[in-house]
Amino acid sequence: MPSLPHPTPSRRGRRLLPRIALLVAAFACAGAQAQTPAWPSKPIRIITGFPAGSATDSISRTLAEHLRAKLGQPVIVENRAGANGALGVAEVARAPADGHTILATNSSSITVNPQVYRKLGYVPERDFIPLTMVVSAPFILVVNPAAERTAGVNSVADLMALARSKPGQITYGSGGPGNLAHLGFEMINNRASVKTTHVPYKSGVNAQLGVLGKEIDTMLDTPVTLPNLKAGKLKALAVTTATRWRDLPEVPTMIEAGYPGFDVSFWLGLLVPAQTPPAVVQALYAALRTARDDPNILRQLQTQGQVELTDPQAFAARIRAETAAWGEVIRRENITLD
Structure with a gap:
């Protein structure tokens, strides 16, 4: 049987096709936007596992001020002190992954606690997305x-x-x-x-x-x-770092004091719950990294250490490397907890 001829569209029909395609695309975009809630849509909480007056509390309040100005939403700092920061970390691990809850913590709670405590209520690599390492500093x-x-x-x-x-x-x-x-x-x-x-x-x-x-x-x-x-x-x-600290240039390092290879530093950083949408993570980081551009905010952060504001990927790599390194130290130095 011979094939049937296909209908040939009229000139008017050909002119309408691009318009119809544009309308379909517009409706598709509108539907996608309707499915993706605007962010931020409510106040943001920064939860820290350390008390008022601590270094982590200080950077939390400094960055809350910065984020309020950048995002146009209230940013509230909540202290959940206790268990070497673990209480605050565990609370954020259970929080909705919608970009409205941020964890402010130090390196101990992420890279060390999981290796020395059996029951923490969180697993860093499972429960969090690193956002930015804010500062690093010596002891x-x-x-x-x-x-x-x-x-x-x-x-x-x-x-x-x-x-x-x-x-x-x-x-x-x-x-x-x-x-x-x-x-x-x-x-x-x-x-x-x-x-x-x-x-x-x-x-x-x-x-x-x-x-x-x-x-x-x-x-x-x-x-x-x-x-x-x-x-x-x-x-x-x-x-405790390998080089002298900029604010205490007259104070020697532990290496200079006779302890070869002694190099210990800590960081203060921000993380968000796992499953936080990538677009929200990037938007949060984009707002945070501009803290460098505000002399007042930068000056406040510098009182806590060397300002880093690393991107999420670099921060994640730092956490992985430090977790492995501290695991070796804990075994080598035979450090145990009571």
């Missing part, structure tokens, strides 16, 4: 020059000599078992072959108050303590 080994026991301590060597003369009697504080300040000090103990006693506090700020109040002898503090150092209330013996 600062400090003592109270007004305390009777540490009045004559002017160097790392002095502190270790004191610890050797009083086994187990010299106390150091941290923001909780398993955080980087705890692990870092245990590294010092192991390298120096001394025994000191760890006194865990609810936060690094509380531990700092413990040194100031002569409750404990020493700690690995953060750049939050710079005003105390400038006022002479605390004395810096060393910084």
Whole structure:
């Protein structure tokens, strides 16, 4: 059977086809927009697992101010202090993945806690998308020059000599078992072959108050303590990074103090719940990275460390690398928790 001839469209019909195609495309776009809610559509929460006055709280409030101006929505900081930051992390892990809840935390809660605690309520690589590493910084080994026991301590060597003369009697504080300040000090103990006693506090700020109040002898503090150092209330013996810290150029590194290869730093960063839409993640990061362009915001962030504001991919790579590195340190230094 011969094939039937196809109908030939008229000239008018040919002219209508492009218009019909445009209308179909327009309706399709409208439908897609209707299915994708506008963001942000309500106030944004930044949840941190650390108390008011902590470094993480400080960057949270600074960036909340910046995001309010950029996004036109209220941005509220909520403190869920406890368990070395784990309470706040676990809450955000359970939050809706809609871009309206952000986690502000430190490196301990993401790269260390999962390796030293059995029951956390979250798994970082499963429950979160890294957003940006805001700042990175060294720890600062400090003592109270007004305390009777540490009045004559002017160097790392002095502190270790004191610890050797009083086994187990010299106390150091941290923001909780398993955080980087705890692990870092245990590294010092192991390298120096001394025994000191760890006194865990609810936060690094509380531990700092413990040194100031002569409750404990020493700690690995953060750049939050710079005003105390400038006022002479605390004395810096060393910084823990491989190079000297820009704000304390006269203070030696632990490497210079006789501990080869000693290089410990921490970061403060933002993450969002897993399954947050990629477009929202990118929009959030686009708003955050412009913090560099605001001199007032930048100045506030710089008080907490070196401003990084890395992109999500670079931040994710940093987390993977640090998690592996700290796993090796925990095994090599035989660090265990009570």
